[in-house]
Amino acid sequence: MPRVVPAVIRSLDILELFLDNARLSAREIAERLGLPRTTVHELLVTLVARSYLISVPGQPVQFRLGMSVLRLGAAFAGQLDLVREAQDVAQDVAAACDEAVHVAVLDGTDVMYVVKVDSTHPVRMVSAVGRRLPAHCTAVGKMLLSSLEPFDLDALVPDRELVGMTPASVTDPVRLRAELERVRVAGVAFDDGESDSAVRCVAAPVREHSGRTVAAMSVSAPIIRWTPDTHDEWTRLVKQGAAALSSRLGFLPPA
Known part of the structure; x- marks a missing residue:
């Protein structure tokens, strides 16, 4: 059976936290997923770079969903x-x-x-x-x-x-x-x-x-x-x- 990639699973776990939360801090994400803060920080940097998450203006340690999530959702709805x-x-x-x-x-x-x-x-x-x-x-x-x-x-x-x-x-x-x-x-x-x-x-x-x-x-x-x-x-x-x-x-x- 093909091996799942842990980093991808963790990234998806982070995104799915936002199904029930409008915004979360890096500390909250690390605590809820039980991950080291350094790991969460690296994943957040990647997700922000690809616009799946954005930093809340004026609160750089707070994050919310970005436009890439909306584009994927719109593409799914269109199909x-x-x-x-x-x-x-x-x-x-x-x-x-x-x-x-x-x-x-x-x-x-x-x-x-x-x-x-x-x-x-x-x-x-x-x-x-x-x-x-x-x-x-x-x-x-x-x-x-x-x-x-x-x-x-x-x-x-x-x-x-x-x-x-x-x-x-x-x-x-x-x-x-x-x-x-x-x-x-x-x-x-x-x-x-x-x-x-x-x-x-x-x-x-x-x-x-x-x-x-x-x-x-x-x-x-x-x-x-x-x-x-x-x-x-x-x-x-x-x-x-x-x-x-x-x-x-x-x-x-x-x-």
Whole structure:
């Protein structure tokens, strides 16, 4: 097996300390990593020379992340492809539950499905990539609406009756806002026959590197296969799948 280079490992250990700290001194870095101060000093000089760290102005013994880290992060973000990454993860989730798995994004007051992996059951949900539905009638849509800032949500949810798709659709804006608040707290959204009377869905948020919710993933199944046990299992699977996709997009959950 190829040998890892200790100096590189130590340099990366130093950089990773700044994931939870805006600035650190050489003494703090040496103490946290258990390294000799002379070793830390040499590594810091190298990292500063390559702009991975910079000295805090006016406090030369304090350090913070430099522009090279930002350039690497921007290059990584630019290589990401939501649809490609989502397709891989959605296939894994669908294989685990054998139900339809969707990934959708918000487009105005609608959601648009960008990924679909179908189940193998003869009775299945009718949907397609590129299909648009009113966001407030779907689990993915409610998940995405719940992530908006109040000003942006106000622009999409007017103070008047909304158009429903089934008798179960939430069309009262006051009731919808209350439900979105519950979704925001719970981190999971449900569609109980609100877009299709014969189908139930559960959705979880997909976040990119900054923590912003950029999509939602759902598991959808006919009501005839939706039981208390499958409810719990599919909720767990969609949360795991959304977290896995978020990780692929560079999101690091808070410690």
